[in-house]
Structure formats: C-alpha cells, structure tokens
Amino acid sequence: MQVSTHSDGPAAGIVLAGGRSSRMGESKATLEWHGSTLLRRTAGLLARAVDGAVVVVRAPGQPLPALPAGVEVVDDPVEGLGPMQGIASGLAAVADRAQVAFVCSTDLPFLHPAYVRRVLAALDSDVDVVLPHAHGHRQPLAAAYRTALAPVVAGLVADGQLKLAMLFDHCRVHRTDDAGLLADPRLGALDPTLDSVLNVNEPDDYRAARARPEPEITVQRYGALASNGRRGPETVRAATLGAAAAAVGLALDRHVVAALNGDQITRDAEMPLVVGDMVAFLSADAGG
Amino acid sequence: MTAGGYFGRALVVDVDGDSATGTPLELDDRVLRSYLGGVGLGTWLLHRLAPPGVDPLAPEAPLAFVFSPLVGTPLTTSAKFAVLAKSPLTGMITDALASSQFAISGKLTGHDAIVVRGRADALSVLMIDAFGVRLEAAPELAGMAAAEAESAVRERFGRGWRTAAVGPAAERGVRYATISHDGRHAGRGGLGAVLGAKNIKAVMVKAGTRVDVADQRAVLAAAKDLRERSFGPATAKYRELGTLANLLAFNAVSTLPTRNFTAATFAEAPRLAAEELHEMRGVARNSCASCSIGCEHIYSRKGGGSQRMEYENVFALGPLCGVSDPDDVFAASARCDELGIDTISAGGTIAWAMECVERGLIDAPWLRFGDGPALLRALDLIGSRSEGLGALLAMGSRAAAAVVGQGSIDFAPQVKGLELPGYEPRSLQSMALGLAVNARGADHNRSGAYEADLSGDLDRLAGGSAHVAAAIGTEDRAAVMDSMILCKFLRGVFTEPFDEWAALLRPVTGWDVTADELRTVARRIVLAKRVFNLREGATTDDDTLPRRMLDTPLELGSGRTATLTEERLRSMVEGYYTGRGLDVDGRPDPADLADLRL
Numbered sequence: 001m002q003v004s005t006h007s008d009g010p011a012a013g014i015v016l017a018g019g020r021s022s023r024m025g026e027s028k029a030t031l032e033w034h035g036s037t038l039l040r041r042t043a044g045l046l047a048r049a050v051d052g053a054v055v056v057v058r059a060p061g062q063p064l065p066a067l068p069a070g071v072e073v074v075d076d077p078v079e080g081l082g083p084m085q086g087i088a089s090g091l092a093a094v095a096d097r098a099q100v101a102f103v104c105s106t107d108l109p110f111l112h113p114a115y116v117r118r119v120l121a122a123l124d125s126d127v128d129v130v131l132p133h134a135h136g137h138r139q140p141l142a143a144a145y146r147t148a149l150a151p152v153v154a155g156l157v158a159d160g161q162l163k164l165a166m167l168f169d170h171c172r173v174h175r176t177d178d179a180g181l182l183a184d185p186r187l188g189a190l191d192p193t194l195d196s197v198l199n200v201n202e203p204d205d206y207r208a209a210r211a212r213p214e215p216e217i218t219v220q221r222y223g224a225l226a227s228n229g230r231r232g233p234e235t236v237r238a239a240t241l242g243a244a245a246a247a248v249g250l251a252l253d254r255h256v257v258a259a260l261n262g263d264q265i266t267r268d269a270e271m272p273l274v275v276g277d278m279v280a281f282l283s284a285d286a287g288g
Numbered sequence: 289m290t291a292g293g294y295f296g297r298a299l300v301v302d303v304d305g306d307s308a309t310g311t312p313l314e315l316d317d318r319v320l321r322s323y324l325g326g327v328g329l330g331t332w333l334l335h336r337l338a339p340p341g342v343d344p345l346a347p348e349a350p351l352a353f354v355f356s357p358l359v360g361t362p363l364t365t366s367a368k369f370a371v372l373a374k375s376p377l378t379g380m381i382t383d384a385l386a387s388s389q390f391a392i393s394g395k396l397t398g399h400d401a402i403v404v405r406g407r408a409d410a411l412s413v414l415m416i417d418a419f420g421v422r423l424e425a426a427p428e429l430a431g432m433a434a435a436e437a438e439s440a441v442r443e444r445f446g447r448g449w450r451t452a453a454v455g456p457a458a459e460r461g462v463r464y465a466t467i468s469h470d471g472r473h474a475g476r477g478g479l480g481a482v483l484g485a486k487n488i489k490a491v492m493v494k495a496g497t498r499v500d501v502a503d504q505r506a507v508l509a510a511a512k513d514l515r516e517r518s519f520g521p522a523t524a525k526y527r528e529l530g531t532l533a534n535l536l537a538f539n540a541v542s543t544l545p546t547r548n549f550t551a552a553t554f555a556e557a558p559r560l561a562a563e564e565l566h567e568m569r570g571v572a573r574n575s576c577a578s579c580s581i582g583c584e585h586i587y588s589r590k591g592g593g594s595q596r597m598e599y600e601n602v603f604a605l606g607p608l609c610g611v612s613d614p615d616d617v618f619a620a621s622a623r624c625d626e627l628g629i630d631t632i633s634a635g636g637t638i639a640w641a642m643e644c645v646e647r648g649l650i651d652a653p654w655l656r657f658g659d660g661p662a663l664l665r666a667l668d669l670i671g672s673r674s675e676g677l678g679a680l681l682a683m684g685s686r687a688a689a690a691v692v693g694q695g696s697i698d699f700a701p702q703v704k705g706l707e708l709p710g711y712e713p714r715s716l717q718s719m720a721l722g723l724a725v726n727a728r729g730a731d732h733n734r735s736g737a738y739e740a741d742l743s744g745d746l747d748r749l750a751g752g753s754a755h756v757a758a759a760i761g762t763e764d765r766a767a768v769m770d771s772m773i774l775c776k777f778l779r780g781v782f783t784e785p786f787d788e789w790a791a792l793l794r795p796v797t798g799w800d801v802t803a804d805e806l807r808t809v810a811r812r813i814v815l816a817k818r819v820f821n822l823r824e825g826a827t828t829d830d831d832t833l834p835r836r837m838l839d840t841p842l843e844l845g846s847g848r849t850a851t852l853t854e855e856r857l858r859s860m861v862e863g864y865y866t867g868r869g870l871d872v873d874g875r876p877d878p879a880d881l882a883d884l885r886l
Contacts, residue, residue: 223533263846267744278539
C-alpha cells in the first residue's frame with residue numbers, strides 16, 4: 001500500500017541489500033521470515049509506505065529472493081564499498097522520479113510504515129537528510145535523503161571517502177531523537193519503543209527477533225466469506241497476509257482478495273503485516 | 289439452413305392506431321453469426337430499423353426484444369432477453385437484459401427478435417404468438433403498476449401468455465422508466481418510456497413452436513456440466529447473500545458512493561448490509577427462470593410484505609441519498625418497482641437534487657440528504673411527473689442540470705446522461721474508464737472493469753495502460769455474454785471464457801465457432817454500438833466523467849486521497865481508442881465498417 005508521504009511529490013524507497021552479512025554468516029536478504037524472507041519483508045514494507053519507486057540495491061550479480069511485484073533491482077557498480085556506494089546507486093536510480101527517498105538496510109524486520117512516513121515528513125525544503133538518533137544511535141540506514149544528493153555521494157565514493165559521516169558534513173542534516181520521532185502520534189501508538197530501527201546482525205539477533213510474537217492485526221471477513229457467524233472484527237497474529245488469511249480459515253486465491261487498511265487490494269500472500277493493520281477479506285467476485 | 293437455436297427471422301411489429309401488423313425480417317446466417325443474439329443482434333437491428341436522428345419517444349423509434357440461441361436450452365441462466373432502443377435519457381443506444389419466462393415464450397413465437405414501432409391511439413396491449421399479432425385496447429390498465437397489469441391481463445386474456453409491462457411512470461414519460469416482467473426489470477436507459485410513448489402498456493407473448501439445436505445430446509451434457517460448476521465458489525456470493533454483499537465490502541475499501549459521490553464510505557452502511565439484513569430479515573431466495581444460482585434475496589418489510597433487494601437499489605436509494613434506515617430504503621425500492629423506474633437513475637437524480645438543495649440551487653428545503661420520507665416524496669413526484677420538481681427530476685440528472693444550470697452539471701452523477709452505478713470511479717480507476725467510454729453511458733453491466741480493480745492484480749488508484757487493457761477485456765467479455773446470452777454472475781466459473789463459450793455455442797448452433805471468432809464478435813458488437821452513437825451525434829466529449837470526479841480528490845477511509853485527473857482519464861481514453869483501433873476522436877477506420885455488416 002502506498003501513501004502520499006511528501007509534499008515534494010512521490011517519495012522513493014531504497015533497500016540496501018549488498019552487504020556481506022559477515023557477522024550473520026549467511027546472506028541476510030534470504031533469511032527466512034515467517035514464511036517469507038527478510039528482504040521480501042523489508043522491500044514490501046517500503047512499498048507499503050511510499051508512493052514512488054522502490055529499489056533494491058545489491059552487489060553485482062548477488063542472488064536475491066523473490067521480491068514484491070514492481071520492486072526494481074539495481075546493481076552496485078563495485079562490490080565491497082559499503083553503504084555509501086549503495087546509497088549513491090540507489091539515489092541515482094530514483095532521482096529522475098522522486099525528490100526524496102527513504103533509505104534502509106535489509107535487516108529491519110520490525111520497520112513500521114508509520115516510522116518511514118514520520119522520517120520522510122521531516123525532510124522539509126531546508127534539509128537534505130533526516131537522520132534519526134534512535135535508541136542512542138545514529139540510524140543512517142533508516143533515514144531520509146534528498147535524491148539530489150546522488151552526485152555528492154558518488155563524488156565522495158570516487159574520492160574514497162566511504163564513511164557516511166563524511167556525507168553529513170557535506171549537506172544539511174536534521175537530527176531527530178526518540179522523543180522527536182515519537183511526537184508523531186501515529187508512530188507513538190504503533191511503534192512506541194521504536195522497534196523499527198532494530199536490526200539483526202548476528203545469528204543470536206536473528207533468533208531473538210524471529211522468536212518474537214508476530215504482529216497483532218485485525219481481520220474482518222465480508223460477504224459470503226462471513227458466513228457461519230464469522231462476522232465482525234477478529235484479532236489475530238500474523239506477519240504476512242497469507243498467514244492472516246490462514247488464521248481465519250481462508251486462502252488467497254482467485255475467489256478471495258484482501259484489502260489492507262481499506263486501501264490497496266491484493267492477493268499477495270507474502271505482503272508483510274505490521275502492528276495495527278486491518279485486513280478485510282473480500283470475495284473477488286464482487287460486483288453485479 | 290438456419291443454424292440451431294435460431295429461427296432466422298425477426299418480427300417487426302408496426303402499431304398504428306388500433307391495430308398492429310407483423311412483418312418478418314429475415315436474419316441470415318452471416319448476421320446471426322456476426323452478432324449472436326441479445327445485445328449484439330439488437331444493435332444490428334437498431335442500425336437497420338432506427339431512422340438516424342429519431343426522437344426516442346417518436347412512434348417510428350423501434351424498441352427491440354431480442355432473444356438468443358441459448359434461450360430455451362437447458363443451459364443454466366439462459367432464459368434471458370435483451371431490450372434495446374435509442375434511449376430517451378441519453379439519446380444513444382441503450383440495452384437492458386432481463387431474465388424470465390418471457391424470454392422463452394417470446395422466442396417460441398417463432399422469432400429471434402420482436403421489434404415494435406408505431407403508436408397506438410389508446411393504451412393497449414400488444415399480443416404476439418405463433419399465429420400473428422394483435423393489439424387490444426386496455427384503458428383499464430392505466431396507472432397500474434407493472435405487476436398489477438400482468439395480473440390483470442392474465443385475468444383478461446387467460447393463462448399461457450407471458451407479459452412484459454410498464455408502470456405508471458412509463459405512461460407519463462419518465463425518462464428512466466423500466467419494462468418489467470415476473471418482478472424483474474429491463475431497467476436502464478428508459479426503455480419503459482419508449483414503450484409507454486407507443487401507448488403500449490404490455491407486450492404479451494405465447495409460445496407456439498419449438499426450436500431445434502444442432503446436437504441435443506451434447507447440449508444436455510454441457511448443461512449438466514455448467515449447472516454443476518454454477519454451484520461452486522465463483523457464485524457463492526450470489527447464492528449466500530446476493531449482490532447486496534457488495535455494500536459492506538465496498539464500504540471497507542472506500543468505493544461505496546455516498547451523498548451524491550461526495551464520499552466513498554458511509555458510516556451507517558452496516559445498517560443496510562446484507563450480512564445484517566440476512567440474519568434479521570431474510571425470508572427467501574429465488575431464482576430466475578432456468579437458473580441454478582438463485583441470487584435473488586427477499587427481505588421482510590416492516591409492517592408486512594417483502595421486497596427483493598440488490599446492491600444497486602440499496603446503494604442508490606441508501607448511501608447515495610444518505611439514507612440509512614433499511615425500512616426507508618426498502619420502501620423506496622418498492623416504490624420504484626410500483627412506479628416502474630430505474631432505481632439507479634432515480635437515486636442518482638434525487639441525490640443530485642439533494643445537493644442542489646444544499647447549495648441553494650433548488651428551492652425544496654424538505655429534500656435533504658438522509659431523509660427517508662423526503663426520498664419517498666421525491667419518488668412520488670417523479671412517478672406522477674408532477675409540475676415543478678417532479679417533471680424536472682423525471683428528466684434525469686443531466687437534463688435537469690441543464691435546466692437548473694449554475695454549474696450543477698459538474699456534480700450530476702451521470703455519463704452520457706445515464707446515472708452512475710455504485711462504483712466510485714476515483715477509487716476504481718479501471719472502472720472509471722469503463723464508465724466513461726461505454727456506449728450505454730455510466731454502466732456496470734456492459735463494462736465490468738471493477739473486476740480488475742478489485743482483483744488485486746493492479747493498482748486501482750493509479751489508472752494507466754494496464755487499466756485500459758482490463759477495461760477493454762471486460763467490455764469484450766460482456767459483449768459476448770450479453771449476446772449469447774448467459775448471466776454474468778456465471779462469469780467466475782469460466783477460466784478460459786472465449787474457449788468455453790465457443791464450446792457451448794457449437795452444439796447449439798452447429799457452427800464451428802472458435803474462441804478467436806468470438807473475440808472478433810465481441811469487438812464487432814462494441815464497435816457497432818459506438819458507430820450507432822456516432823451516427824446519433826456522439827463525440828469524444830461524451831467519453832468522460834462528471835467534473836467532480838476529475839477535479840475533486842476523494843478521501844479514502846485509509847486517510848489517503850484518490851485522485852483521478854482529467855489528464856489521467858484522457859490518457860486512458862486515448863489508450864482505449866488505440867486499443868479499439870479508433871482514431872483520436874474515437875471514430876473507427878472506415879475500412880472497419882464493412883465488417884459490421886450493416
């Protein structure tokens with residue numbers, strides 16, 4: 001689902017997937033996540049949160065798991081130059097279509113669209129980067145950037161200046177802390193502990209994150225799907241749309257579709273869900 | 289030799305004064321195979337028989353009842369017929385489908401179509417059987433509801449006749465009057481007004497012959513298979529709750545037109561929901577003749593009696609007018625049936641008038657959104673076509689807006705003069721295109737592009753080339769289903785529709801018809817309808833939506849806004865023209881006209 005996120009027109013989403021995942025010991029992009037993959041989830045969450053293009057930046061030729069429909073893939077020109085190179089590639093890939101972009105790493109399984117919108121909303125005309133300081137740390141890979149920075153970032157990479165701090169010395173940065181982020185009532189309600197920025201770097205991080213309960217969502221069945229007294233909202237835990245359907249005894253097929261938060265309609269069983277979502281299951285044979 | 293399922297002739301009935309004469313019109317195999325029947329064949333007949341520029345309510349304007357090769361076979365949902373005329377509401381071609389024994393008896397008079405022209409001196413009934421045609425004066429039927437008139441003529445002329453009748457609104461020239469039979473309606477576009485203008489209260493038909501199919505055994509096998517498939521999940525919605533199941537679902541996805549399309553969600557929708565009413569008031573489920581689906585759901589009315597309710601009449605007389613009391617909506621729906629008027633056009637025109645009142649453009653302070661008794665009062669004024677507001681609203685929203693002026697056309701909920709059905713175009717942008725370009729006007733039956741919007745296969749809020757392809761695809765499928773004729777509630781049971789429809793037509797007709805041939809037939813029918821409208825003066829300016837849809841973003845329940853700009857719609861319309869092989873003005877290449885066999 002896409003929501004208008006910025007006054008400067010469509011906002012893009014960029015996921016950096018090209019890291020070496022050396023501490024994890026295996027590609028984070030392909031890590032299983034409740035029947036989906038970590039990258040599929042992160043890209044899907046960005047696609048829900050922004051109204052412009054969503055791009056995954058990978059190392060040259062890096063194998064990726066299946067991605068949501070419409071998500072684009074671009075290759076870093078050179079492998080191993082870190083996130084600065086990824087940001088340069090991502091911003092360049094969307095600069096002709098969006099003035100602003102949310103940039104994140106692959107490993108944010110609890111990223112909430114409300115966080116993305118909150119950060120993008122802070123990127124006003126006087127600012128080039130919105131850099132959250134959440135949980136006491138800078139979060140440059142859960143931050144918003146002007147796409148006009150693409151040549152600046154590329155120039156720094158060309159000069160061998162690969163630390164993100166160098167970029168922030170060359171542009172106007174708006175820093176916001178936990179309190180500033182949570183001043184947004186929607187984010188405060190849906191992600192009060194800012195789990196959006198929790199990343200998983202090591203196997204123990206992953207196991208702990210994976211062991212968390214799936215997000216609590218509200219499901220409602222309509223029409224013929226609501227027969228046998230199954231009317232009214234139900235609360236279930238599900239990380240994907242397919243899991244939510246299964247939780248109420250349905251399967252997404254040519255006769256059943258879902259509307260997420262009353263908005264975009266989909267049959268994508270791997271569509272990621274987050275806390276606070278409302279899913280309406282409808283007969284696909286609507287009309288008449 | 290005539291193909292199976294056909295008689296190879298239409299009957300053209302000319303009514304003049306106190307008599308009527310019938311003249312056969314031969315329909316050769318080439319025409320039948322090119323247009324099939326129903327809406328397709330009716331379009332061809334209108335091209336042949338409607339004088340260019342004819343006033344739809346003039347005696348010489350033809351009204352065609354058109355059957356199909358499947359009528360009379362055991363194929364489920366095939367007891368249907370089409371009614372076509374030049375619409376008094378739009379000035380363009382209009383067609384409506386209906387289901388009843390009238391289809392079977394009408395065809396078994398020995399004709400693939402019955403076309404009525406002329407005008408009787410006094411209110412009359414037209415009677416057609418295998419032996420001929422006669423006109424009987426019937427002044428006693430004046431002012432009767434269609435159902436009442438059906439009972440009266442059965443009493444007078446005996447059983448065995450099947451009747452299509454009009455209500456009092458048609459007699460009085462309400463431009464969206466319907467033709468009714470067995471409680472069903474050929475509802476859209478004012479076909480009842482056309483019949484009423486001929487001073488004909490009812491057309492009665494009696495079966496007197498039989499029609500052969502090419503391969504009876506194969507037809508029976510196909511019928512058995514189709515019947516079994518009709519009980520599957522694709523029709524569950526219709527069986528279990530009927531079309532009214534749309535209401536709450538559409539509300540959940542912000543596509544339930546509310547208060548004259550100023551909103552797409554209605555806070556009180558649950559009061560009108562099928563899920564609620566089914567438990568509290570559901571009393572029966574009925575089927576049309578020869579149908580195994582049984583979509584018709586009957587609800588009890590407060591104070592006694594019952595009423596069939598469908599999504600479209602509840603949407604139009606409920607949320608569109610801001611009315612949430614189910615008893616008011618039931619009563620309004622029943623009043624439309626009694627008067628014989630199209631619920632969608634009635635609701636749309638009244639909702640427009642309510643907004644005009646709100647804006648101070650019409651002086652009728654009692655006519656307020658949400659006021660059920662006011663809705664009933666307005667319907668009565670329309671039905672009686674009483675001077676002032678009744679006569680104004682009896683014209684439909686487009687013509688009424690032309691009288692009221694002051695920009696009120698911008699929010700008249702119509703396309704080509706036909707009021708919009710219950711699908712919000714801004715949040716269903718394939719449907720937006722379908723509504724804009726369809727020959728009949730704002731129509732959900734000849735263009736079911738909402739299917740694509742609700743399928744999850746494309747972004748319903750960002751119309752583009754995929755939406756164009758979807759709109760063309762649904763229009764083509766509708767053209768074939770409406771011509772062969774099968775109920776569109778069956779559409780979900782077909783996975784390869786053109787192949788499967790060809791497989792149904794082959795044993796009936798004996799033709800070696802293929803899926804590709806049916807695709808060509810579909811395009812031909814769509815083009816023939818457009819060419820009829822072009823002949824009657826339509827231009828590309830008619831292929832649009834009300835300004836409100838293009839100028840005013842719509843707030844969705846999710847908080848997002850849905851925007852459909854003029855530029856986006858125009859881009860889709862141009863894509864549609866290209867996809868249909870039309871030029872930038874929506875006109876066909878002259879070389880394509882020969883294929884229409886006009």
